[in-house]
Amino acid sequence: MGVDCMDFDQYEVDLNAKCVCGCMDGNRFHKIYRFPNMRGASVASNPKILGFSEVGYRVLTISFLSETEYQVENLPGFDKQILDCEDWEEAEGILRRIMAL
Numbered sequence: 001m002g003v004d005c006m007d008f009d010q011y012e013v014d015l016n017a018k019c020v021c022g023c024m025d026g027n028r029f030h031k032i033y034r035f036p037n038m039r040g041a042s043v044a045s046n047p048k049i050l051g052f053s054e055v056g057y058r059v060l061t062i063s064f065l066s067e068t069e070y071q072v073e074n075l076p077g078f079d080k081q082i083l084d085c086e087d088w089e090e091a092e093g094i095l096r097r098i099m100a101l
Helices: 006-011 088-100
Strands: 030-034 039-045 057-064 070-072 082-085
Touching (some): 039 088, 082 088
Antiparallel strands (some): 039 057
16 A cells, blocks of 8 residues: 555544445555544545545544544534545645644
């Protein structure tokens, strides 16, 4: 995969146990991050949508209601909930912005 997610491993939460969307097939991954500010993101690599046949990431901004429950939400400083990124560096920048809220 070539993606270095080490900076965010400590914030990863396993809420994908029953994921049936196929997002983890092939070289894909789907990770959910929860930061100490109870904000986070769902990040899928190479989402199964037109235009993302080989590269890209989709970041969904979320707020946590508890340790395991969250809702999709427009977070402060973001104008939408779904952010498409061309590469990991762009997705990582979004994660850092969410973590800093």
